[in-house]
Amino acid sequence: MAVTEHEIAGVGHSIKRKEDARFIQGKGTYVDDISLPGMLHMAILRSPLAHARIVSIDAERAQALPGVVAVVTGELLGQHNLAWMPTMSGDTQAVFATDKVRFQGQEVAAVVAEDAYTAHDALELIDVEYDPLPAVVDPKKALEPDAPIIRDDKDDQADNRCYRWETGDKSATDRAFEQADVVVSLDTFYPRCHPSPLETCGIVADVNPVTGKATLHMTSQAPHAHRTVFALVAGLPEQNIQIKTPDIGGGFGNKVPVYPGYVAATAASLLLGKPVKWVEDRSENLISTGFARDYHMHGELAMKRDGTMLALRVHLLSDNGAFFADAQPTKVKAGLFHIVTGSYDLPAAHVSAEGAYTNKAPGGVAYRCSFRVTEASYMIERLVQNAAYELGMDPAELRRKNFIAPDKFPYESVTGFVYDSGNYEAAMDLALEKVGYKELRDEQKRLREDGKLLGIGMASFTEVVGAGPAKDYDILGLKMFDSAELRVHPTGKAILKIGVQTQGQGHETTFAQIVASELGIPPEDILVQYGDTDNVPYGMGTYASRSTPTAGAATAMISRKLRDKAKKIAAHTLEVSEDDLEWETGRFFVKGAPDKAATIQDVAFAAYTNHPEDLEAGLEGSHYYNPPNMTYPFGTYVVVVEIDEGTGEWKVRRVVAVDDCGVRINPMIVEGQLHGGLAEGFAIAAMQLISFDEDGNCIGSNFTDYLLPTSWETPNFETFATVTPSPHHPFGAKGVGESATVGSPAAYVNAVVDALAHLGVRNLEMPVTPARVWEALQEARSGS
Amino acid sequence: MFPSRFEYVAPRSLEEALSTLAGRGDEAKVLAGGQSLIPLLKLRFASPALIVDLNRVPGLSYLEESDGHLRIGALARNRDVVASQTLEAGYPTIAAAAPLVSDPIVRNLGTVAGSLAHADPAGDWGSVMLALGAEVTVRSASGDRTIPVADFLVDTFTTSLEPTEVITEIRVPKPEGSSGGTYLKLERKVGDFATVAVAVQLALDDGRIGRAGIALTAVGPKNIQAIDAERSLAGAEPTPESFQEAARLAADAASPISDVRGSADYKRAVVRTFVQRGLDRALELARAS
Numbered sequence A: 001m002a003v004t005e006h007e008i009a010g011v012g013h014s015i016k017r018k019e020d021a022r023f024i025q026g027k028g029t030y031v032d033d034i035s036l037p038g039m040l041h042m043a044i045l046r047s048p049l050a051h052a053r054i055v056s057i058d059a060e061r062a063q064a065l066p067g068v069v070a071v072v073t074g075e076l077l078g079q080h081n082l083a084w085m086p087t088m089s090g091d092t093q094a095v096f097a098t099d100k101v102r103f104q105g106q107e108v109a110a111v112v113a114e115d116a117y118t119a120h121d122a123l124e125l126i127d128v129e130y131d132p133l134p135a136v137v138d139p140k141k142a143l144e145p146d147a148p149i150i151r152d153d154k155d156d157q158a159d160n161r162c163y164r165w166e167t168g169d170k171s172a173t174d175r176a177f178e179q180a181d182v183v184v185s186l187d188t189f190y191p192r193c194h195p196s197p198l199e200t201c202g203i204v205a206d207v208n209p210v211t212g213k214a215t216l217h218m219t220s221q222a223p224h225a226h227r228t229v230f231a232l233v234a235g236l237p238e239q240n241i242q243i244k245t246p247d248i249g250g251g252f253g254n255k256v257p258v259y260p261g262y263v264a265a266t267a268a269s270l271l272l273g274k275p276v277k278w279v280e281d282r283s284e285n286l287i288s289t290g291f292a293r294d295y296h297m298h299g300e301l302a303m304k305r306d307g308t309m310l311a312l313r314v315h316l317l318s319d320n321g322a323f324f325a326d327a328q329p330t331k332v333k334a335g336l337f338h339i340v341t342g343s344y345d346l347p348a349a350h351v352s353a354e355g356a357y358t359n360k361a362p363g364g365v366a367y368r369c370s371f372r373v374t375e376a377s378y379m380i381e382r383l384v385q386n387a388a389y390e391l392g393m394d395p396a397e398l399r400r401k402n403f404i405a406p407d408k409f410p411y412e413s414v415t416g417f418v419y420d421s422g423n424y425e426a427a428m429d430l431a432l433e434k435v436g437y438k439e440l441r442d443e444q445k446r447l448r449e450d451g452k453l454l455g456i457g458m459a460s461f462t463e464v465v466g467a468g469p470a471k472d473y474d475i476l477g478l479k480m481f482d483s484a485e486l487r488v489h490p491t492g493k494a495i496l497k498i499g500v501q502t503q504g505q506g507h508e509t510t511f512a513q514i515v516a517s518e519l520g521i522p523p524e525d526i527l528v529q530y531g532d533t534d535n536v537p538y539g540m541g542t543y544a545s546r547s548t549p550t551a552g553a554a555t556a557m558i559s560r561k562l563r564d565k566a567k568k569i570a571a572h573t574l575e576v577s578e579d580d581l582e583w584e585t586g587r588f589f590v591k592g593a594p595d596k597a598a599t600i601q602d603v604a605f606a607a608y609t610n611h612p613e614d615l616e617a618g619l620e621g622s623h624y625y626n627p628p629n630m631t632y633p634f635g636t637y638v639v640v641v642e643i644d645e646g647t648g649e650w651k652v653r654r655v656v657a658v659d660d661c662g663v664r665i666n667p668m669i670v671e672g673q674l675h676g677g678l679a680e681g682f683a684i685a686a687m688q689l690i691s692f693d694e695d696g697n698c699i700g701s702n703f704t705d706y707l708l709p710t711s712w713e714t715p716n717f718e719t720f721a722t723v724t725p726s727p728h729h730p731f732g733a734k735g736v737g738e739s740a741t742v743g744s745p746a747a748y749v750n751a752v753v754d755a756l757a758h759l760g761v762r763n764l765e766m767p768v769t770p771a772r773v774w775e776a777l778q779e780a781r782s783g784s
Numbered sequence B: 001m002f003p004s005r006f007e008y009v010a011p012r013s014l015e016e017a018l019s020t021l022a023g024r025g026d027e028a029k030v031l032a033g034g035q036s037l038i039p040l041l042k043l044r045f046a047s048p049a050l051i052v053d054l055n056r057v058p059g060l061s062y063l064e065e066s067d068g069h070l071r072i073g074a075l076a077r078n079r080d081v082v083a084s085q086t087l088e089a090g091y092p093t094i095a096a097a098a099p100l101v102s103d104p105i106v107r108n109l110g111t112v113a114g115s116l117a118h119a120d121p122a123g124d125w126g127s128v129m130l131a132l133g134a135e136v137t138v139r140s141a142s143g144d145r146t147i148p149v150a151d152f153l154v155d156t157f158t159t160s161l162e163p164t165e166v167i168t169e170i171r172v173p174k175p176e177g178s179s180g181g182t183y184l185k186l187e188r189k190v191g192d193f194a195t196v197a198v199a200v201q202l203a204l205d206d207g208r209i210g211r212a213g214i215a216l217t218a219v220g221p222k223n224i225q226a227i228d229a230e231r232s233l234a235g236a237e238p239t240p241e242s243f244q245e246a247a248r249l250a251a252d253a254a255s256p257i258s259d260v261r262g263s264a265d266y267k268r269a270v271v272r273t274f275v276q277r278g279l280d281r282a283l284e285l286a287r288a289s
């Protein structure tokens, strides 16, 4: 009997996630679950000060504590050339501070002990003498001429500027501004927030003292890239480094960088000849590992009186912390921020950016975002709403007037992106219809007459995800292709090995569904493997919504290659010519004689038992996919809020989200991704902030200060889809894991601003706390 | 979690606990729900040499009404308070506050007595008990004493409890006649401590206000009893004007600090809003009772 597409549950089917059973039943394995014989435990001593010279480190008392095996300092690491390491942005970062500490929480030394309690006890016995220096906390002040220089370790560094970067056409933009009827500007700050995965970062480093083989069980979103960095940093031969990433309890960009703890634990294992475990606690994760955003932005939009957009000008100042440790492609400095023209057909744009070193934790990771797309999307979507107020137009209509029209794709933007496909108006119209936009505007008017505050905000975002084409995208020189290796066993079951790294995205399910669609093997018969660099092909890992656009494409391509081979085998076993065969998902049959058929399972068996003599045995192969372009998912989110004037609290009444990510592999998983992103976007908009006092003390170092919303305060989400396939992806899919984190913050903030817009309010900074809303109201009311 | 080393005892009777404390009170900490103490141990902000775990002491988990009081035993959990049916009618302020204390996970373990003993100015129970005029019964190896909550709460994380004493019971006088009350809390998310919270208790006496209790959370070094506001209401007509005046006086009694949650002015404004709303609600309940 023929296996039909429906039964094999390929692309388009909302099957349950294969990985969930083990997570739900507590049978996942995280780094901290790994325990090896003779394993030692490492704890890190961190700087209490944001900026200070290290006068001395005395570890004698710690060393003497029973149970302590070793104290690792920067000096010791320096003897092995490991005191500094490269960052993902081509800067250097101290593994352990030797000369100065440059942020509160910076790694200064570590204790390796027989148990974790002793290791922590011993930390209190390390005496570090610091000579405090003035802390530089504000990036604007950091760039003033008399600011204390943070990176005096770098010979060529005479100030605190870590980069300058610009793109677009400045003179064309300037000309357009001269001709504009209306210019609207917005100064806004996208605050420092943190991906805060529930599982913190950690490693079990196991260097075999005899063979020299380093097996590193670590929380990595990019195991292969990390292996190569380790080879480069530690000088270990790359074949002797095996990175094994077990289950990951969330990454969100936080597990893209290489952290000092990984390097120190590996060095300790190498020196001591025993496995060493290091797992950071919550506060360590929040104060020292990759933060996100921290962009101070100024945007200006030039328009004609009728609402036609003429040009966009944006300047941004990024606060990069003590080390320039953004994870981003080599050719850019502010990630893909220059997608800031968004969904609009802008004839001219200019983006300039500069970054400042400050005495804060390094990072600038793309928190559930494709390299700074989130900041860009926030800027343009906030600006467009303010432009609508200025012109007296409805914000939706102003968007409609300026959207890139569906027939203009592929569309080359003035900042150099080629948008693959889009239909922005259709997505917006669906959102407006679902939310009942016209009725809401009428209600808003009525309520205002009664002194009540209702706000309707929207964002029509476009992302650029799936890095990326080798000609434009690399990290530390490594091109951003990705890979898949497929092995079909004689019984028709298969193993798929991919270069990307799931952290909750559901790869074990969706990638099996891709194979199912292409090759007709049901998803339950396919084991998807990843995360062990000895076992899976090279890839750049999972972040920036790149898995489906890259490794997903590679999976389709290798499946097709194997299908071509399978056809030859089928022709051989059915004793017909290849031209006489037709494929339907799961089987080849003879044209005109559909009963004469070979299923993919028959063919798989034949590949090992009865293959044609002129063909290699087996049904296996791998594919490295270099995407021809990025993918450009988009959508419109509409948020409706009500405001309590007595307290400034805002409550979300509705969130309507229309997403277009092209073809959806597993619509239920897509929805799950969107719900998570809409919740994270809400958290960022409403409550999250890593802040610092003027001495550089980090405020927000645990979950009582850094807030994660629960199901209580998270709004209800209504999600809808339009489908505009990617023309260049093998089956039309685009990345979607980050759309909602990217697109939604502007929609929430726009909604609150909209509630106060008639009072003249044009900006509220995130997190939009009740206090900020209340203060804006006081100001507006006293001004009028 | 990796706290400092400590010794741990779990006495099976109150006497045993008290005699342990009589000898080593200074270096010991009593453990009830652990929801404040364990975070302190985890962060090594507290490193007591000895933990005296009360959880195996029998007979302290009660929540009952007798001799004109609601009596809350030292091991009654916040969860028990939420679940109690008796409170809704007689003690609406407690009933309103209980589900706003933290989240269900913390409420499963955390106790009312522990909250008072911890004396966090952002703790909810301190204000509720001040507004209700409650007392705390404490015991040491040498005997009992009963302390009004207003005297028990001394300063931030400081009470009049001696290191040799434990709280055995909280005693809340039953509000008399037509009375009502409520608790209003502004929090950033469920499970958060208050940015500002207000406990309000009102009794009506022949249409006029009898006793009024107003106390404020998270706007000073400890839970603040808004005495001037209470006095302004006693004997007054329950009118929008008198409520407004009480709200103004309560806001004056607050001494909040500016922080990431908001400015001092903002917090005072929320006190004003909440006292006014709380009094409206209390009046509504009192008239219905």
Ligand SMILES: Cc1cc2nc3c(=O)[nH]c(=O)nc-3n(C[C@H](O)[C@H](O)[C@H](O)COP(=O)(O)OP(=O)(O)OC[C@H]3O[C@@H](n4cnc5c(N)ncnc54)[C@H](O)[C@@H]3O)c2cc1C
Residues within 6 Å of the ligand: B029, B030, B031, B032, B033, B034, B035, B036, B037, B038, B039, B054, B074, B100, B101, B102, B103, B106, B109, B110, B111, B112, B113, B114, B115, B116, B117, B118, B122, B123, B124, B125, B161, B165, B166, B167, B168, B191, B192, B193, B194
């Ligand atoms: C995430 C989180 C959120 C929270 N949110 C809130 C909130 O919104 N509002 C709020 O009010 N509280 C909140 N809390 C605190 C919580 O209510 C605590 O449970 C409570 O403050 C302490 O009670 P406990 O029984 O856990 O005391 P423990 O933590 O066991 O003890 C606290 C202190 O009281 C002492 N102690 C305890 N019992 C006695 C006794 N019988 N006699 C003498 N001393 C005693 C201990 O020695 C210790 O010093 C929160 C806690 C957490 C962890």
